[in-house]
Amino acid sequence: MTISLRSLVAVLSFFLALTLSFSPPTAGRQRFNNRLENLADQLVRRARDVASRFERDHQRSFGNNRRDIQRLYQARMFVAGAELLAQMTREGRPETELSDAVEFLRSQSNFESGWSGIRSALDDLNRELRFSGRNPNDGRNDGRWNQGSQDADRVSGRMRWRGRVDDEIYVYARDNDARTELISGQPTLNERFTFTSPLPRRPVTVRVNRLRGRGRVEVFQQPSASNDFTAVIRIVDRGSGATDMEFELVW
Numbered sequence: 001m002t003i004s005l006r007s008l009v010a011v012l013s014f015f016l017a018l019t020l021s022f023s024p025p026t027a028g029r030q031r032f033n034n035r036l037e038n039l040a041d042q043l044v045r046r047a048r049d050v051a052s053r054f055e056r057d058h059q060r061s062f063g064n065n066r067r068d069i070q071r072l073y074q075a076r077m078f079v080a081g082a083e084l085l086a087q088m089t090r091e092g093r094p095e096t097e098l099s100d101a102v103e104f105l106r107s108q109s110n111f112e113s114g115w116s117g118i119r120s121a122l123d124d125l126n127r128e129l130r131f132s133g134r135n136p137n138d139g140r141n142d143g144r145w146n147q148g149s150q151d152a153d154r155v156s157g158r159m160r161w162r163g164r165v166d167d168e169i170y171v172y173a174r175d176n177d178a179r180t181e182l183i184s185g186q187p188t189l190n191e192r193f194t195f196t197s198p199l200p201r202r203p204v205t206v207r208v209n210r211l212r213g214r215g216r217v218e219v220f221q222q223p224s225a226s227n228d229f230t231a232v233i234r235i236v237d238r239g240s241g242a243t244d245m246e247f248e249l250v251w
Contacts (some may be wrong), residue, residue: 027064036098036128040086043105043121047082050115051075074108078118081105085125088146099129115237123218157197161233162190162246165215171233173199173206173249174223186242199231199251206231206251213237213245 054072058064085101102125157172167185171178176198179187199206203224210217215237223229231251237243 017054030042036125037086037089038179039121039125039128040082040089043125044079044082044086045119046121047075047079048119050118051079078105078108081108095129099126102126102129120216123216157195157199157251159193159195159199159249160211160246161191161193161249162212162244163191164242165213165235165237165245166242167238168234170220171235172230173233174228174230175199186236189242190244199229203229204251206249209248209250210235212249213243213247214239215243215245217245217247242247 051072054068054075058068058072061068079145081101083104085098085105088098088101102122106122123222159178161171161173161178163180165185165188169185169188170181170183172181173193176195178193180191182188200223203222205222206219208217208219211237215235218234219231220234221227221230221232223231231249233249235245235247238243
């Protein structure tokens with residue numbers, strides 16, 4: 001008996017949804033804000049758009065290779081996972097569950113060029129989860145931390161970097177030095193950086209706060225022994241022309 005691709009994907013989606021239905025409810029559920037639910041719904045829409053595009057490409061061609069089939073399966077299963085995450089946000093599942101779900105979805109996608117919108121949506125969800133559980137008066141102000149907050153009391157060092165960025169670069173911070181690697185676009189101009197203290201030569205968790213610029217800034221790699229205790233920061237600006245970017249790295 002031959003099972004169609006669409007039927008097989010539907011079965012996979014059913015079993016994925018069934019997993020949640022047997023999960024025991026958690027006492028004292030945390031109800032997250034509407035923005036988190038909207039971001040999860042946005043992820044679902046973008047995932048469906050990608051899956052629909054791959055499905056149209058598959059239907060138009062009878063010479064699909066193994067990689068084409070893999071992309072289609074991956075996209076359809078990602079849709080099921082995104083829908084499950086949206087359901088979890090509506091049910092007010094705990095922050096730890098939602099964070100684990102977001103990380104699982106990251107691992108399920110290779111973020112090729114057609115997945116850029118999904119990557120952006122996952123980044124937005126991750127940021128919202130990081131801050132949504134905090135008290136409004138805990139010291140956060142537009143993504144920055146005041147000196148009086150509890151988090152600021154635990155900060156042992158900071159690096160501030162600025163430069164004119166076009167498209168995409170990596171910033172490598174190690175000890176009390178920083179260098180950039182051009183990934184795409186024009187060379188970075190007017191680079192400046194300052195350290196309050198060297199980045200420790202031991203595993204630490206760094207955070208990045210964007211201070212200026214229209215692009216996206218994220219920690220791409222945490223410092224560890226495997227990368228000689230180097231923090232790698234990714235800056236992406238897909239807008240027209242270059243932008244003056246400034247960020248602060250704290251640890």
